[in-house]
Amino acid sequence: MITLPWRTLHASARPTGPRRAALATLLGGLALAVGMACPAHAQAGDEVPFITTPDNVTLAMLELAKVGAQDTLIDLGSGDGRIVITAARRFGARGLGVEIVPDLVLRSRENAVRAGVADRAEFREQDLFKTDLSPYSVITMYLLPEVNLQLRPLVLRLRPGTRVVSHDWDMGEWLPDRTVTLDVPDKAVGRDKLSRVHLWVVPAAVEGLWCGPGGAQLRLERRFQVVQGRAGGARDLALAHGRVEGSDLHLSGPGGELRARLVEGGGKPVLRVLNSSGTWQAWREVTFQQGSGEVCKI
Ligand SMILES: C[S@@+](CC[C@H](N)C(=O)[O-])C[C@H]1O[C@@H](n2cnc3c(N)ncnc32)[C@H](O)[C@@H]1O
Numbered sequence: 001m002i003t004l005p006w007r008t009l010h011a012s013a014r015p016t017g018p019r020r021a022a023l024a025t026l027l028g029g030l031a032l033a034v035g036m037a038c039p040a041h042a043q044a045g046d047e048v049p050f051i052t053t054p055d056n057v058t059l060a061m062l063e064l065a066k067v068g069a070q071d072t073l074i075d076l077g078s079g080d081g082r083i084v085i086t087a088a089r090r091f092g093a094r095g096l097g098v099e100i101v102p103d104l105v106l107r108s109r110e111n112a113v114r115a116g117v118a119d120r121a122e123f124r125e126q127d128l129f130k131t132d133l134s135p136y137s138v139i140t141m142y143l144l145p146e147v148n149l150q151l152r153p154l155v156l157r158l159r160p161g162t163r164v165v166s167h168d169w170d171m172g173e174w175l176p177d178r179t180v181t182l183d184v185p186d187k188a189v190g191r192d193k194l195s196r197v198h199l200w201v202v203p204a205a206v207e208g209l210w211c212g213p214g215g216a217q218l219r220l221e222r223r224f225q226v227v228q229g230r231a232g233g234a235r236d237l238a239l240a241h242g243r244v245e246g247s248d249l250h251l252s253g254p255g256g257e258l259r260a261r262l263v264e265g266g267g268k269p270v271l272r273v274l275n276s277s278g279t280w281q282a283w284r285e286v287t288f289q290q291g292s293g294e295v296c297k298i
Pocket of ligand 1: 048049052075078080083099104127129142143167
C-alpha cells in the first residue's frame with residue numbers, strides 16, 4: 001500500500017533552504033527510481049512520503065537490532081505505527097512513534113489499541129528533527145538518504161551502544177556495522193523488489209592516548225567505528241587495526257589480539273582490557289587511563 005499524503009504534511013515541519021532543495025532533488029530522484037508518477041499536486045521539497053515498511057522487513061529490522069523487553073525504541077516518521085507496535089507486540093519493548101501527519105498519528109493509536117499494546121506504544125504528532133533522541137536504546141527509520149545524513153551528527157552524539165536501524169537508506173561515509181538484504185516481492189517501490197536493512201551501533205570515543213602500567217600504551221585514531229593506531233610499550237609500538245562497537249573495542253595486529261571496553265573509572269573514562277593475546281598477553285586485566293600529549297609519562 002502506498003499513500004502519499006503530500007498535502008496533509010505539517011507546514012511548520014517542511015524543510016527550508018538547503019534542506020528543502022536537497023529533499024526536492026531526492027524526491028524527484030525517488031519518483032524516477034521507483035518508476036512512479038508524482039501526483040499532480042506533489043510539491044517538490046515536500047517531506048518524506050508515507051510508504052510503509054513491509055511486515056517481513058519490519059521483523060528483520062527489529063531482529064537485526066536485537067530488540068528485547070529491556071529496550072525503549074523510537075521510530076522517526078512512524079507512519080501507521082507498525083514498527084513501534086510490532087516492537088511492543090512481538091518483542092515486548094516500549095516505544096514511541098513521532099509523525100508529522102496528524103491522521104497517521106490517530107491511525108497509529110487505533111492500531112496500537114487493536115494490537116493490545118496501547119500501554120507500551122505511544123504516538124505523538126511531532127517533527128522528528130525537534131525530538132530528543134537521547135532516551136532511546138533503539139532508533140528505527142525509513143526516511144530518505146539526505147534526511148539520514150542530517151540525522152547522522154545527532155545520532156553520533158548519542159550514548160555509545162545505541163542501535164540505529166534504517167530501511168533501505170544508509171548514512172553515507174558512516175558504513176553500517178551490518179546489512180541484510182531481503183526479498184520483498186510485493187514491495188511498493190523500487191524495481192529490484194529487495195529491501196536493505198542497515199544497522200549501526202553508536203561508537204564510543206576511544207580515540208586518543210591511553211596509558212597503562214609499566215609504559216604500556218595505546219595511541220588510537222577513530223573514524224566512525226573504524227579504529228587504527230599503535231599499541232605496545234613505549235619503544236615497541238605495533239600497528240593495530242580494529243573496530244569499536246558501542247563501548248567494545250577489538251584490535252588486531254602483529255602484536256596479537258586485544259579486546260577492551262570503555263567504562264567509567266573514578267568519574268573518568270578508562271579502557272579496561274578484557275582479553276589479549278600475543279605480545280599484548282600481559283595486558284589482561286590492565287586498565288588504561290586517558291593520557292595527554294604524544295607519549296605516556298612513565
Ligand atoms: C517512508 S514513511 C515510513 C513510515 C514507517 N516508519 C514505516 O517504516 O512503515 C516516512 C514517514 O515519515 C513521516 N515524516 C516525514 N517527515 C517527518 C518529520 N519531519 N517529522 C516526523 N515525521 C515525518 C512521513 O509523514 C511518513 O509517514
